[in-house]
Amino acid sequence: MADMNLSQNLGGSTSAMHEMENSKPLVRCENVWKKLGGNDVLKGINLEVGRGEVVSLLGPSGAGKSTLLRCINAIEYIDRGLVYVDDVPVGCEESSGGYMRVSEQRLSRQRADIGMVFQNFNLFPHMSVLQNIIDAPVRVRKEKKSDAIEHAHELIKRVGLPEKANAYPRHLSGGQQQRIAIARALAMRPKLMLFDEPTSALDPYLTNEVLDVIKDLAQSGMTMIIVTHEVRFAREVSDKTTIMGNGKIIEAGDTEQVFSSPSNPIAQDFLSNSL
Template sequence: MNLIAPQPDPASPIVRIVDVWKTRGHNAVLKGVNLEAHRGQVVCLLGPSGAGKSTLLRCINALEVSDRGVVYVDGVAIGCKEHNGVFYRMPEREVSRQRADIGMVFQNFNLFPHMSVIDNIIDAPIRVRGEPRTLALERGHDLLRRVGLADKANSFPRHLSGGQQQRIAIARALAMAPKLMLFDEPTSSLDPHLVGEVLEVIKGLAATGMTMIIVTHEVQFARDVADLVAVMADGVIIESGPPQSALSQPRDPRAQAFLARSLRQQN
């Protein structure tokens, strides 16, 4: 299989995952995953716990190092360089520069507890991108309005609900003006009555044309927002396609069983 990346092309996939394998100990977590996401698409990854969804997401921004295979973002191999047909891990400083263009929102918010909300948002643009503080503050307050928390700029994370903290985490990721957003089960740590406010923010991003890859257990949310759904099990993608077919008429028995179980639990 040819792993050499083409030159970036507006019509080409912004994310191209090529034959990605990942092993931990004797356990193969990912087994030759291939997936593409085009600009402006929302891709939802579904599947049971242990399917490899979060590991795949972390491989996209090189938080995990794949054993084999390559992830390209905008035609550039992430976390590695090719020399004479062989891919080598890049120095962490170079990997960090690549990650600056890929926003990621985790399950557990990961906000700095000693910083105010606005300082959480402007820290990376100032420190990593070298933005003037005035510009970072202007964008930060705009992002707070966008996620419905304009009045929380000077609050500290401990004074916010889980849903509010997750919306701040989304604003913080957006502050870096990423070309791609990754969400790792962004509602799994929230009380049920807080889930909707976070999903509404993500739906709003989808409406703006933001390219997103979302690991989620919310089947109805995936049906509403996704352009492409990929169902994973045992480290491989067992079902993929538009939500109408992948969720309503899955062909793989494992996907059928997972979706039936998920819908029972959510109803």
């Protein structure tokens, strides 16, 4: 009987631990500062993104949105503060009471958990769609090629382009290339997806096919941070919305609250001119 009670207690404890882990934010930005060209483009950013949440970053051009994304992925190193993904500081590690940058090899492993889709598609022109998608899983994650190929075909189908597996980027439209770029990021099985203006280079017709893929990801529970000028789309797909201005967060909260009753005058002006 004692053994059974011990087992039950351990089981309850394990379940509680899992609940605690799931309640922690997946992304934490703590007092993040970044200077570019002598100017502070991020000024003490504090941001949390829960597991499975979709957060849109909105605001005028030059507000610091894309820079913040690049700091979360350590494409840009921050000057002050810390960024955590799954409780791991990105791009640095504790050392002698402070922090120091990690090696490129360690950083590459950290980035493997963070998928990023840029404004430009950045597909390798000399590789087919399939080769583009399997390259990083095989080379960085050391997946078996056969497993990577199987997963790639699943992803190509998921983004609606199963007939394009052997095509080359030059044979694809802009919208198709961006969908393949999303599939390539998903091939690394990331914990977090970052989208930096994923439709800014596309015409309105092609924009919708990319937004539909992002909606599908949101419905599947993928944690995402989306920088976009597609304000109506952001309202539809986001759990939370953050509005930035002049390197600071000026409005943040549940999406409907932010859109319905923003308190900051700059946020009010931005939304009224964007909807």
